[in-house]
Amino acid sequence: MQSILKHGRSLAVGVDLSKFFDRVNHDLLMTHLGHKVQDKRMLGLIGR
Numbered sequence: 001m002q003s004i005l006k007h008g009r010s011l012a013v014g015v016d017l018s019k020f021f022d023r024v025n026h027d028l029l030m031t032h033l034g035h036k037v038q039d040k041r042m043l044g045l046i047g048r
Contacts, residue, residue, distance in 0.1 A: 030046070
């Protein structure tokens, strides 16, 4: 974020996703990603 501000941007947003994956429906997420991501190896890594 500091780099963004140094390059003249007037707004930077920080997001903490640490709790997101504890609460998200993993089956729904993987189903949605399966429609977007064609690489089965990548899906396997994400699923872990």
